[in-house]
Amino acid sequence: MRLLHGVRNNRNTDKGFCYRYFKWLLWFSISFYFFSSFLITHDKPTSSVPRTTVSNTKASRALKEQSSLKLQNPVGLFKGMKIYVYELPSKYNIDWLSNERCSSHLFASEVAIHRALMNSDVRTLDPWEADFFFVPVYVSCNFSTVNGFPAIGHARSLIASAIAHVSSQLQFWNRSLGADHVFVASHDFGSCFHTLEDVAIADGVPEFLRNSIILQTFGVKYKHPCQDVEHVVIPPYIPPESVRATLEKSPLTGSREIFTFFRGKMEIHPKNVSGRFYSRRLRTNIWRRYGNDRRFYLRRHRFAGYQSEIVRSIFCLCPLGWAPWSPRLVESVALGCVPVIIADGIRLPFPSAVPWAEISLTVTENDVDNLGKILEHVAATNLTLIQQNLWNPSVRKAVLFNVPILEGDATWQVLEALSQKLARSHKKSTVSNQ
Template sequence: MAEPKRPSKNRGFYVRMRLLHNKNGRPQERSLFYRYYKWVIWFSLSLYLFGSYFVTNNNPQNKPTSLSKTHVPNSESTLASRALFESTNATLRQKSTSNSAGFLKNLKIFVYDLPPNYNTNWLSNERCSKHLFASEVAIHRALLTSHVRTFDPYEADFFFVPVYVSCNFSTINGFPAIGHARSLLASAIQLISTEYPFWNRTGGSDHVFVASHDYGACFHAMEEAAIADGIPGFLKTSIILQTFGVNYKHPCQDVENVLIPPYISPESVQTTVENFPVKGRRDIFVFFRGKMEVHPKNVSGRFYSKRVRTVIWRKYSADRRFYLKRHRFAGYQSEIARSVFCLCPLGWAPWSPRLVESVALGCVPVIIADGIRLPFPSAVNWTEISLTVAERDVDKLGNILEHVAATNLSTIQHNLWDPKNRQALLFHNRVGKGDATWQVLHELAQKLDKSYNRGSGVSAELDSDT
């Protein structure tokens, strides 16, 4: 009977045993290091990892060490290190700002759900959401989808009251008729103060309204009448988002307010920019299209535009450097996009939609409105992108603009053409980082002392993000 076959040898064990014998086949004595080499390696690796951890975490707030304090052997290494450092930080900044929800995650705004006769019913007239006073519509729409919106009013910092008061257009002249504004707003406040406890607990100090008319919450297009009527008593403790603003004491801004730009359709601007690039050819030196009376009419004891537009027309209508038109033209934005300087004189009120259109389309705005206060100065450096001419100097416009063109025009245009300026002055249906509604939220975050739920975290967080 054959002997059973033995299992084959373990080759790994066999090789290890061969290594332990010398050429004479006698076992060698293991050295001390050989016996404990695994322990030495383990100890060295542990010491290295522990040291790395200590160095990394010993840096306060886990910030990268300063490149200026790091020894770098040559310039190429310096550039490489700096590039890596800046690339890493750029990535982190992009991640922290890419989501518009993150920049104000602690700010909470409750939007009242009012009956449609206060707002959306007015949208049956398409013009309601597109004319120069339509910021009341745009801000409402943007807040409805914004991450700062809360459906829990008890956690809200502010309360937005969406009442559209500029959508009732006169059948006589087609302009907004705002005579109903006071009664409509009073009715809305009566409703929310009856159904909710939030108005009564603060007297409305944390409630936000939009008054995008000539003289803001005075709700009148004529200054004398606006001042005589004043701001309604029921709004005097609230926060008003308004287009009217001057840098001196005025009864129509004697209320907590945020100065906002007039509404210009971002879609119309985008279409114009696509056809007439901001840095394209500009064949018009000075442009203005709008109301200019040859013989100004005295209305309620006051001349329109304080006669500024009349002086412009009389002196420069025959000047070949000036492209002045008194009649409306649907495609006038294309004229702005072709112009170097765009005149922005006051009308009945100091502000004008031409301010926004000029900036958005890359035409240097020439502001002629003494004492005007301009929107969002923390985002738009007006002194670097525009010119200001005193009303009394309007007859010197030609010489003033020729001088600028010969000296620092290119610098002004370089500053003006930064896309951030356009972004900051345009309202969109959704809040975008840096856009006009974003700027409104930025301003509200500085007014948390008006809120019943006061907090200090939002303002600080926003400042660090910007």
Template sequence: MLCSAGDVLEDDPVGRLKVFVYELPSKYNKKILQKDPRCLTHMFAAEIYMHRFLLSSPVRTLNPEEADWFYTPVYTTCDLTPNGLPLPFKSPRMMRSAIQLISSNWPYWNRTEGADHFFVVPHDFGACFHYQEEKAIERGILPLLQRATLVQTFGQQNHVCLKESSITIPPYAPPQKMQAHLIPERTPRSIFVYFRGLFYDVGNDPEGGYYARGARAAVWENFKDNPLFDISTEHPTTYYEDMQRAVFCLCPLGWAPWSPRLVEAVIFGCIPVIIADDIVLPFADAIPWEEIGVFVAEKDVPNLDTILTSIPSDLILRKQRLLANPSMKQAMLFPQPAQPGDAFHQVLNGLARKLPHDKSIYLKSGEKILNWTAGPVGDLKPW
């Protein structure tokens, strides 16, 4: 019988794969973090914690000859603006430099041109390395990563920045911070629909057509005065507690599947209302999103009130019961130290499910597939 999503949440990857971690000069990782420790708490911090986790993980092997997968620890999202937003402009040069290093110092990259390597690229549009969608599409995935497996927070079907073989992960949300706000499980859910956040990107997109693909602006325009909807740009100190009092939490993700709101909704048992056409959600082969969430097409946002009030109460209770499952919550978090079934383990499970590698990944003598000079000229400058 085929496993459905949810059946594999508690799989244990230990013994199913071995990972070799390249030792790179600290300028690719630790020194970058030393320069800006804020990287440890922003939503793309998974690249740092995944590195730390693998260094002490039982799946790590020090013998590359027996490795199933090779991991290159490069912190490409740790160049932050004063406001704490990652700037990806140096990332392509940095990643190219790291790949040149591993390909000239070890023989493993050259055997497959990266087809048995994985990289954590948790930026807005993953390895397209740009925060504006138009520019990201124009750039495409860094050519040298075309054969590698990418672990990324961005996930949208039929998008140039998502490869079919990618593993989509949740954004990093500080586990201790959320656990500190847990309230008694039996607290009544007295809020019907809850959302806190921006509806318009006033600086760049005041009309709201681009930001979250217009989904947030549509929510505000249609439901700002609806008593069933507790929505606001204000972010109260009781934010986490309020989520635990809500039946539905809006996740108008648009092009941003890395929104921490999705993680928060699952952790606090608030049914996520996912407004994002063609989205690929974190660990979709393990988390039964269709069963725990409600999917609303972007064009149907004006009918949100009708859609949500017409969901039968027994279906709401079923979703809430599934969300109460600790393994569902565990899979969305990157705790320190790591715990069985957490997001680290789900990444490893995803890699284990891709094994054994097909023999076709190994290049024949003299064969080359990747073009080292492809991509924008600026990317070719030394880092």
């Protein structure tokens, strides 16, 4: 009996052990099932979220951060606009990059915009769903072996060749006669494609571009042949990495011991060998009037680290050169030096994003003799307010081209401007007529 009782006890012990083991195994299985289901459900994209790109390239971080906006706005980012980027033979763009200056000099927005669009959420690989067509032709990357300046004598023939290529490969140019096609003209007189204004005016906008949209640095408030085309005024290119490097060494709110700064071309005898007067003699007048004035830090030659002088200056002179615009405009804004714009009739880029009247001073060309008094008056009255407006990070971002695009940067502003021109989209007009 004792033996049998012991056996029974052993059986009960084994049974209890098995029962506990089974319960533990069942609990683990059920928990694992629900945990796996949770991961699968939350990792799988929902069909209700609209896709905003068909590109296989990596989307820009800034555009990804707009996902909440896309969900709230059924029209989509930039009104749902899509841009097709032509893949041209390398002779129109990539081959020029063998010269490193091509992607970093003041005309390099043509390269930066192309690169940014290639990785943008607005890019489509399907031309049939595109609102606009970007034609990436680099016309400012040809540097003269004589003086090192960009030589754009080939620009018209190169663009004409590119148009012939795209119109023979696809039907979209012929469909709209180029009205929904976008080009960049980042040099002095933009869509006239010449560096001297009188020649640019005489030549005018090439006939084959008159229906298209031009992104150009040239812009004035008065009638001018070089803006007799649909266009968007853009800033000149300043490498954003150079600005960041300068600000890491000297913050915006640091010491600014230079009252008024200018470094650059200031000809003592402005009439050059061509018989033309550089800067309409304005820079020469500034040099003669203020060259010995202790309030003015004027230097006639540039050097590689001159941004370190801008970030230590209160006012930065931005007089016209051959054209009204100047790269100093962007450098001053980006480095927190109040731009003093001396270029009558200039039209500035992205006025909806950059409050130019609140961050800069405008002095007429005829008022240069009073420049010292004007700056002294501003310094004694509302300089602090101007600097507060100028040092807003969104202002600096709006004039710099980044790759990939950052929300609010210069390429973002270009896309915003293009989205206001969707009436030119053949796709949109076709849909609205149905």
